[in-house]
């Protein structure tokens with residue numbers, strides 16, 4: 001099956017302006033996004049995520065490379081490729097004089113959706129704005145406006161939905177509602193691409209993740225494989241009385257004493273087992289009151305791949 005998105009050799013250089021030299025924002029991206037996935041695009045500020053998304057959305061012109069959306073090459077079939085994708089932008093760029101119904105109708109018109117095929121009521125229902133359908137956008141709360149942006153991205157029934165930082169600065173209730181909607185759309189077969197700064201959220205929501213830094217893809221894999229990549233674990237023990245100074249940890253294990261008496265051991269599961277650490281503690285004559293272990297999370301993987309490189 002052709003991927004939902006196929007990107008190869010994608011480069012973008014923004015032209016110099018004033019004293020600013022030209023800026024190469026994308027340095028040759030190759031990326032396939034599978035159909036039906038929830039795909040996360042992560043990276044530090046300035047990594048190139050918005051540039052990539054804006055190229056997909058047709059808002060920024062690429063410098064080099066090819067982009068195929070739902071099998072349609074942007075350069076060869078610009079209309080079809082544009083019709084296959086809907087983008088929920090970061091900014092709340094809504095016309096204050098349109099009602100939600102009006103905004104959805106205008107957007108459908110822009111995409112050439114015939115009146116008989118419009119799904120305005122269904123979309124209003126999905127985004128929870130049925131009872132605000134005819135209110136001026138300027139009277140809507142920030143959360144309602146964001147939901148309306150999601151609605152606008154859906155009017156032409158795209159196969160792919162792109163969400164740029166959909167939950168930045170929104171409250172928990174709205175965040176939960178957005179994710180429920182996203183799951184529902186994905187269950188119905190829509191491919192979802194999202195950027196987020198909340199790594200926990202990406203870990204929970206995404207099947208696959210690409211980590212971008214300095215205009216390059218640093219890693220692209222299933223979330224499970226990415227998490228497995230860092231075989232790092234931490235064991236925290238509460239000894240009955242010993243201190244870290246009395247313990248000799250196994251080779252390659254980092255030990256750290258905490259002010260409250262707990263001692264943590266960070267180890268690679270490929271080299272050391274929990275038993276090795278417990279044996280070392282026994283050899284040092286330490287009796288243990290409590291033991292906890294924690295696994296690496298996406299934040300560890302992210303930091304590992306973007307360390308010392310934040311722009």
Ligand SMILES: Nc1ncnc2c1ncn2[C@@H]1O[C@H](COP(=O)(O)OP(=O)(O)OP(=O)(O)O)[C@@H](O)[C@H]1O
Nearest residue numbers: 014023024025043044045046047048049050051052
């Ligand atoms: N219109 C522009 N003109 C010149 N340089 C730009 C322009 N837009 C972005 N850049 C530069 O390109 C690089 C990538 O920016 P981009 O906005 O794509 O990053 P990002 O990963 O989306 O960051 P953020 O998370 O902060 O939105 C940055 O160095 C940025 O300053």
